[in-house]
Amino acid sequence: MSITGGCQCGAVRYELARAPRRASICHCRMCQRATGSYFAPLANVESSDFKLLEGTLAIHRSSPLAERGFCRDCGSPLTFHYTDLADISVTIGSLDAPDAVVPDKQFGAESTTAHWHLLHTLPASTTEDDMPVEWRERMKAERR
Numbered sequence: 719m720s721i722t723g724g725c726q727c728g729a730v731r732y733e734l735a736r737a738p739r740r741a742s743i744c745h746c747r748m749c750q751r752a753t754g755s756y757f758a759p760l761a762n763v764e765s766s767d768f769k770l771l772e773g774t775l776a777i778h779r780s781s782p783l784a785e786r787g788f789c790r791d792c793g794s795p796l797t798f799h800y801t802d803l804a805d806i807s808v809t810i811g812s813l814d815a816p817d818a819v820v821p822d823k824q825f826g827a828e829s830t831t832a833h834w835h836l837l838h839t840l841p842a843s844t845t846e847d848d849m850p851v852e853w854r855e856r857m858k859a860e861r862r
């Protein structure tokens with residue numbers, strides 16, 4: 719069984735030969751800036767278990783120790799890799815089935831945002847709840 723994922727525009731597609739060994743979220747400032755989010759959700763595999771199916775990764779050297787792969791066309795953050803190690807992490811949100819991976823650890827706790835513990839209590843609506851009908855139809859045609 720393989721696990722697949724890719725960027726938002728579809729130019730980059732990848733496959734994991736095995737289920738991730740571990741999964742986590744990282745609150746560090748580098749991950750916050752690299753993803754534009756409060757944290758980066760990452761699932762880790764051996765580099766040999768990561769295979770590009772379509773496209774190529776654009777690489778940003780994000781520190782002396784690490785590089786991050788993303789789609790050059792749409793900007794989706796896709797991978798994190800310590801260049802000295804033989805493993806790679808993919809962003810859990812780029813998986814075709816993000817729910818298949820369960821994170822079990824938080825890193826970068828020093829940078830956890832002050833309101834992190836409130837996020838799940840915010841009022842919730844679906845993506846389409848507040849959209850005009852015409853927009854919903856356009857979204858359906860293009861959703862990935």
Ligand SMILES: [Zn+2]
Binds near residue numbers: 725728790791
């Ligand atoms: Zn893309």
Ligand SMILES: [Zn+2]
Binds near residue numbers: 745749758826
């Ligand atoms: Zn981080």
